[in-house]
Amino acid sequence: MQELINRAKELLADGTVARVLGWKAGDLPYNPEPAYFETAEALEDFVYNGFCGANLSKYMIEASKMEGKTMVCLKPCDTYSFMQLIKEHRVDREKAYIAGVGCKGKLDIEKIRARGIRGIESIEGAELTDDAETLKIQTIYGEKSLAYADGMLERCHVCKGKEHVIFDEQIGESKETKDAERFGEVERIESLSPEEKFSYFQSELGKCIRCNACRNVCPACSCRKCVFDSNKFDSSQKANVDSFEEKMFHIIRAFHVAGRCTDCGECSRVCPQGIPLHLFNRKFIKDIDELYGEYQAGADIDSKAPLTDYTFEDAEPSIVGKRG
Amino acid sequence: MQRIGVFVCHCGSNIAATVDVSKVAEMALMEPGVAHAEDYQYMCSEAGQAKIAAAIQEKGLTGIVVCSCSPRMHEATFRKAAERAGLNPYMVEIANIREHCSWIHKDMEEATKKAVILMRAAVAKVNLNTPLQAGESRVTKRALVIGGGIAGIQTALDIADAGYEVDIVEKTPSIGGRMSQLDKTFPTLDCSACILTPKMVEASAHEKITIYTYSEVEKVSGFVGDFTVDIRRKARSVDMNKCTGCGVCQEKCPSKKAPSEFNRGLNTRSAIYTPFAQAIPNVPVIDREACIKFRTGKCGVCSKVCQAGAIDYEQKDEIITEKYGAIVVATGFDTIKLDRYDEYAYSQSKDVITSLELERVMNAAGPTHGHLERLSDGKAPKEIVFIQCVGSRCADDRGKPYCSKICCMYTAKHAMLIRDKYPDVNVTVFYIDVRTPGKNFDEFYRRAVEQYGVNYIKGQVGKVIPKPDGKLLVQGSDLLDNRQILKEADMVVLATAIEPNPDVRKIATMLTASIDTNNFLTEAHAKLRPVESPTAGIFLSGVCQGPKDIPETVAQAGAAAVKAIGLLAKDKLMTNPCTAHSDELLCNGCSSCENVCPYGAITYEDKEVNDHGIRETRRIAVVNNALCQGCGACTVACPSGAMDLQGFSNRQIIAEVDAICR
């Protein structure tokens, strides 16, 4: 982290960048938040630790409109989102100085809490280097420990890889964290009966409070104005009018980002209700991979997105019923 | 709020026998926005239309729903009637209660219920209709023809004869194209040059035709009726105005080692050259890569011998910008490269040649002055094997999946000509199928077999092996006799597949004309609009659209000309108002819509917007209403709902859905 701060100070000092986009410590040990830093003094609050899961690429939409360049800290998976935003002309590559920061897997406070670890005062092992195998957690009930991997975000267990697809320089080391099958959970749901599928999603989506956190954090949901906020489809309601609307919202949201979603997992990370929203996006990704050839959004700048492309021999929609 | 009039047609008994029409009219009055409803026997009749006009005027109607037959039948009728009564024609919607209701249902109650629902959906839609205006765009009365082969020449002549200016852009130094390389043509065995060169002369002498040879299309902008095209005239190094075409420069040029493109590289030409003797224009070009003057700075022989002082080593490429109303693509074809068909020993033996090369060999102006001889040793061949379908109808990715269409006929022609001129030469043809659909074609093929004794074998050749003694060993199979064949030959001729000119991809991109996986340009409709590109104002002539022979090419060239003339004859184009429209405040500039538009109607502009007080420059989609055909692909690709389709807007369709599901 110190290396990152030093480099940020240098780039601010020599005028290469006008500001740094990173994370600053929050009021609790596990909630650092995205922040801009414009001076060397301000960088004293800069942190980069195991809880810096936030994908900063979307902030670059606004930062692209600011004077001067912004040094943006992007983890390997975040760079896919950034590339996709370049492809969609939403960010200005020239306005970004991309520090490709290393990643050894990011932590999920909800997972730690789910282990019965409550009343957290401090966490050792996630602060600076994230390369600890074990987290030592001081709680008001005494010290607890947890394997680092057991506290990781779901997305890190199915990591796309630790290569930055775009960067100006790389800072810090990464460690492979993939230890699970990306589509495992999607396949499990697919194998259920219609009744079971429906009751699973009904119970999950029933929790949705339409807070729009998923939409606001999603780098693919970068519309200036969401269709659910405009009158273009007579669909502008803030609260759910009926029980179908949360389904409508999440299906359409997933459909709109299909072929553009990099599977960064931010939607699930920020959902205050703990809905596994990534399972919608990942279903589309799985279908696209199986039906139209493997496609990773944000991996490159030139490829045609699956939904703006076709082949003469594409599968017919009836395949849905046939696959069972 | 709209004031909507609902008019329910009995259609005699066609509707009224199964639908309670007065009930539908009565129910209509309960719908929001409906100010008037009535039913009548024949709404489409004069009297019916008069009722609509009267109601528009008396009740001040702002929208009309006609519950009647299919909109495909009478939508235009009712729109015109409304327009005559002073209402915007796009304020009319049809509820199809005949084809979609009365004709398919028996039960009156059920049919009436359905008719009411269809009426409600139409009323819900009209409530959201807005008056639409058909736009106008001007037509530049000049056509561009890309490619100066027989297709391009014929199209240009036909357009020019109709009285319009035409420019031909040809990449090579002369017009004439592939046909100028052919010796004889099937099925009449006319000399190709004898029928082509008069056309070339006619085109060059035509006062309405301007020919740009040694030129290429560099940039195309604009749209139907109003294209702007940049044409690059490559430096000829010879002044077109001064040159008299005497040919002395070509004779005296000391650099004579450049392969002749015209003779398919079978012999060489000078660095300053015209491709062939009858070239039009008869003005040579200097091949700067072969020219000693350009390579070393020393020489200048051509300049010294030129009496007219036409040689200009300093000449530079020139860009001409011209406006056109219509563009015809006539870029033609080439034979495929044979580097993936090594089994036929094309690269190993000079005596394995393509059919197009054989044309040059048989031609009096060709490398052998028309004598049939082996290119390796100049000896007269005694045994010639023709192999059909080399790269055509190919299942794997080495060749082309399609039939090249002309090979069966030209091979029969070659075989016949050889047997006619050299009766002692044996000719064998290996074929998969012999395809001769065309006027007098099968008769022609049968003459080759029956009168000229050409030996046709159904089967493919696996391998051609050059032997040390210079002969070629052909290994094939005879499928009818089910036996392997080993045959010694002096020459092997490959009926090589044809493919669209490789440049066509670049041109199609410039024109936003769609192209298929084989690089053939796509028609607007395979059956009903075969000479038009889906992109308005672009027409297709000749093999660029698909394999065809000369008569078909000429026929299609004429058809393309007629379509272009039909466009040029108009002073103004009325544009379909049911086009897409982008809401600039909602547009993200993501390009999704642009990527799915089949017409290239969407472009992006950096535009200053005022979004509720925020002034900024944004990248925004702009729809060209002259190009947009109103399919709506963009509206679904657009995630934010910025792109919408007039006449079929998102809210209109949602209103219909709601009305039906109510």
Added chain:
Amino acid sequence: MPLEKKEFKPKIVAFCCNWCSYAGADLAGSSRLTYPADVKIIRVPCSCRVNPMFILRAFEKGADGVIMCGCHPGDCHYSTGNYYARRRMTLLFSMLDYIGVESGRTRVEWVSAAEGVKFSETMNSFVEKIYSLGENVRLGDLRCKN
């Protein structure tokens, strides 16, 4: 006291492209080839105009089945529209299946202007399927149902 059981009359929305399928439906009509009145057709210029939002909206408002018809692949009036529509609908239907909506409630059929018979047969079989699946209780506002 239990609510009175109403006879099930499904609501079925059919989106038909103007150039092929709508004309196919017209031909079915002029050929007097019947299909149940439960089907209501909405005319769109092309199958690529059909937004997933329309389909979900139909279900939300109580449709029991939604079918989309377009020109056969390769025959689209706008050359490529139905290719895009095919991908969109495949993915959407797969998603609906994934959340537990029976795949039989959604269908895509390619019907040309000459296929009145196919149009009628398609609608008959689709309606039959919807009857066998019964009322759509998984989508739509459950409070409006009884």
